Amino acid sequence: MKKNIFVLGMTDVQRGELETVRRASEYAFHNLLDYESVVRDPEIDFPALLERGREELRRFDGPVDAIIAHWDFPASILGPLLAAEHGVPAPSLASLLKCEHKYWSRLEQRAVIPECVPRFAAFDPFDDDALSKLDVDFPFWVKPVKSHSSNLGFEIHDAAQFEAAIGEIRDEITQVGDAFNDVLAMADLPAELRDVDGNTCLAEQFVTGIQVAPEGSVFRGDFAVHGVIDMHKDADGTSFARLDYPADSVPESVQRRMIDTTERFLRHVGFDNGCFNAEYMWDEKTDKLWIIEVNTRISQSHSDLFAKVDGVSNHEVAIDVALGEHPSMPHRKGDFAVASQCMVFHDRDAVVTRIPDEDDRRRIRDMDGETTVTVQVAEGNRLSDLPHQDSYRYILGKLYIGADDREQLVRRYDRIRAELPFEFAPVEEGEAA
Numbered sequence: 001m002k003k004n005i006f007v008l009g010m011t012d013v014q015r016g017e018l019e020t021v022r023r024a025s026e027y028a029f030h031n032l033l034d035y036e037s038v039v040r041d042p043e044i045d046f047p048a049l050l051e052r053g054r055e056e057l058r059r060f061d062g063p064v065d066a067i068i069a070h071w072d073f074p075a076s077i078l079g080p081l082l083a084a085e086h087g088v089p090a091p092s093l094a095s096l097l098k099c100e101h102k103y104w105s106r107l108e109q110r111a112v113i114p115e116c117v118p119r120f121a122a123f124d125p126f127d128d129d130a131l132s133k134l135d136v137d138f139p140f141w142v143k144p145v146k147s148h149s150s151n152l153g154f155e156i157h158d159a160a161q162f163e164a165a166i167g168e169i170r171d172e173i174t175q176v177g178d179a180f181n182d183v184l185a186m187a188d189l190p191a192e193l194r195d196v197d198g199n200t201c202l203a204e205q206f207v208t209g210i211q212v213a214p215e216g217s218v219f220r221g222d223f224a225v226h227g228v229i230d231m232h233k234d235a236d237g238t239s240f241a242r243l244d245y246p247a248d249s250v251p252e253s254v255q256r257r258m259i260d261t262t263e264r265f266l267r268h269v270g271f272d273n274g275c276f277n278a279e280y281m282w283d284e285k286t287d288k289l290w291i292i293e294v295n296t297r298i299s300q301s302h303s304d305l306f307a308k309v310d311g312v313s314n315h316e317v318a319i320d321v322a323l324g325e326h327p328s329m330p331h332r333k334g335d336f337a338v339a340s341q342c343m344v345f346h347d348r349d350a351v352v353t354r355i356p357d358e359d360d361r362r363r364i365r366d367m368d369g370e371t372t373v374t375v376q377v378a379e380g381n382r383l384s385d386l387p388h389q390d391s392y393r394y395i396l397g398k399l400y401i402g403a404d405d406r407e408q409l410v411r412r413y414d415r416i417r418a419e420l421p422f423e424f425a426p427v428e429e430g431e432a433a
Contacts (some may be wrong), residue, residue, distance in 0.1 A: 001064040002028040005319055006057070008075040011040040013374060017303040017313040022330070022374060027319070032067065032082075036356040038075045041050065042387035046074055048408040053082050054305035062335050064088065068315070069355050070300040073100065073176065080274065080296075089219075089324050091274035091296060097187055097265060098269040099276075099294045101180075102145045102202050104193055109291055111270040114259050115281075116280075116291040118205035125169045125201045131162050139206040143172050145159075146180040146198050148387075150240075155206065173199050175387075207290045209283040210249050214259050214327035215302060216325050224265045226317055227310070228255050229302055231279065234345075242413070244406070245305040250282050257289055258282075266337055275318050277302070301341050301398075302338045305371060308339035308402040335370075336402030342413045344396045344420065349384040352377045354423035356397075368412045372400040373420070382427065396422055 003026060004324065005181050007014065010031040015266040016031050033053050057064055064086045071077030076096070082092035098108045103122045110117045122145070123130040134140075151173060154165035162250040180198030211233065216225035228243040233250040247255065262278040265366035277299045311333030358362075362375040375397040383394040398417055403409035 002026055003323060004030060004060070004062055005065045005322070006029050006030050006032040006064060006080050008032050008042060008067070008069040009035040011035055013266065013372065014070070014300060014303065015039040017307060018315050020307045021311045021316045021319060024313055030060070033075075033078070037054070038078065038225055039071050040387060044074055044176060046078075046182040049074055049078060050081060053078055054085070055333055057086065058080065066319060068318045068322050070294075070298050070303070070315075070318065073146060073170050074179060074183075076100065076295070076297050083322065089322055090275035093183075093187055093272050095266075095269045095271040095274075096296050097184070099183070099271065099296045101193070102143065103196050104145075104292065104302045105201065105294065106188075106202070106204075109265055113265055113291065113378055115192050116261055116289050117249065118290055119209050120202055120204045122200050122202055124198070125166050125173060126317050128388050129164070130131050131159060134203050136203045141202075141206060142169070142206045143204070144169065144177060144198075145196065145200050145202055147173075148174055148176065157202075164229050165325065169201060174176050180340050188357070196345050202384050206282070207281050207288075209281040209288070209290065211279060211281050211292070212255065212258060213243075213279045213299075214262055215256065215275070215277040215314065216259075216262075218272050219321050219327055221272060222326070222425050223266065224327065224355055225232050225262075226314065226327075227302070227306060228258075229277075229299075229305070232260075241343055242346075243305065244409070245302065245309055248406075250284075252255060254289070261291060262288065262294065265291070273321060275314075275321060279399075304400040305339040305341060308332060308336045308370075308400070323417050334402075337408055338409055339400070339402045340409050340413070342399040342401060342418055344399065344417065344422070345393045346383060346396055346422070346424065347393050349382070349394070350424035351395075351427060352379055352381045352383070352422070354421055355379055356420055356422070360421055368416055370402060371412070371416060373416075374398045374400075384427075 003429045005027050015064050066088055067079050067173040069075040080090035099105050102221050106120045119136055120132050121136050139157045152169050156162050177199035199291055211231040214225045215227050228247040230247040230249045231240055232242040234241040258280045265326040275298045281290040298314045298318045307313040309329045318328040355375050365371050366371055377396050
C-alpha cells in the first residue's frame with residue numbers, strides 16, 4: 001500500500017518535483033489546503049485554516065503517513081501542528097517559534113552564538129516616538145517580527161526613511177501579525193516576549209557580505225546538511241536576483257563554520273524531526289560571520305536546483321523525516337553541474353498586459369536545458385496590489401536553469417530573460433493603488 005504524503009499548498013510544479021524522489025512510486029501525494037489560502041491570501045485567518053486542515057484530514061479515507069510544508073507562515077506552522085495531531089514526526093511548536101519569531105530567535109541566538117548576532121532591538125511601529133528609543137545606529141534594517149520573505153523589510157539611513165517605512169508597515173503589518181498572534185497564544189512565552197507580539201518590529205544592525213544558505217535536517221537528534229546555496233543579490237544589494245547550487249562563493253571552511261553554528265543554535269532551541277535552511281552573511285574583509293535567520297523547512301525555491309544537480313529534489317529529505325525514516329540524499333547524480341533560481345523583476349508599479357503563455361514556456365524549456373518558467377502575475381494585475389511582494393521591486397516570476405558551469409548559466413539567464421514576453425501599461429501618476 002502506498003504511503004499517503006500530504007503537502008500544504010501543493011502546486012503543479014511542486015508535484016513534478018515530488019515525483020523526482022527515489023521512491024515516488026511508493027507514495028501517494030495529496031494536496032492539503034489550497035495554495036491561494038496558505039500562500040497568496042493577504043488576509044490570514046489562522047484558526048480557520050487550522051480547522052480546515054483538520055477537516056480535510058478527517059475526511060480522508062486512509063492513514064495519514066506524513067505531512068510536509070515548504071512555504072513560509074502560515075504553512076510552516078500549520079504543517080507541524082497537524083502532523084503532531086496525527087502522531088507523525090514534526091518539530092515542537094516552541095522550537096518553531098524560537099526560529100520564526102525574529103526577536104525571540106535573536107534572543108536565543110545571542111544566548112548560544114553571540115559572535116554571529118548583529119545588534120538588534122524590538123520596537124512598536126505604532127509608537128510615534130519609537131525611533132528615539134532605539135539603541136541601534138544608522139544604517140539599520142527594519143522588519144516585522146513575522147512577515148513573508150522580504151515584505152515590509154526596509155534599509156534605513158535616516159529619520160525620514162524610518163518614518164516613511166513605518167507608514168507602510170502600519171498599513172500592512174496586521175495582515176500577518178494578527179495571525180501570528182493567534183499562534184503565539186498557543187505557546188508558553190518567556191517574560192521578555194509578553195509585550196513583543198506579532199505586530200512588533202525589529203531594528204537590526206546593517207551588515208554586508210556574501211550571503212549563503214546551508215539546508216538540512218534534524219532527525220531524532222541527528223543533524224545533517226544536504227546542500228549549501230549561494231544567494232546572489234542584485235546590483236543595489238536589496239533583492240535576491242539568483243540562488244545558485246552548489247555554493248562556491250565562500251570557502252569550504254566558511255561553509256563549515258555556518259553549518260556548525262546552525263547546529264549549535266538548533267540544538268539549543270530543541271529543534272528536532274524537521275528540516276531547516278539557515279541564511280548567513282560572510283564579510284570577507286574581516287572574516288566576520290553573521291547569522292541572518294533560520295527557516296524551519298526545506299525551501300521550495302531550492303527544490304528544482306537539487307533535482308537538476310543531485311538527481312532528486314530536497315523533498316527526498318523532507319519526506320524521509322516526516323515518515324520517521326533516517327533522511328538521505330544522492331550526491332551529484334543530476335543532469336547539470338550547477339543550477340539556479342533566477343528572479344524576474346519589474347522595478348516600477350504598472351499594470352500587466354501580457355505574460356508568457358504555455359507555448360512560450362515550453363519553447364524556453366526545450367531550448368535551454370529544461371529551463372522551467374513560473375509566472376506569479378496575471379494579465380490585468382496591478383503590481384502594487386499583489387500580496388507579499390518585496391519592498392523594493394515587484395516579482396513577476398522565476399526561472400529555474402541548469403548548466404554545465406556558471407558562465408553558461410549566466411548566458412542562458414540573460415538570453416531567456418530578454419525573450420520573456422512580459423508587457424505592461426503605465427500607471428497614471430497619483431492614481432491610487
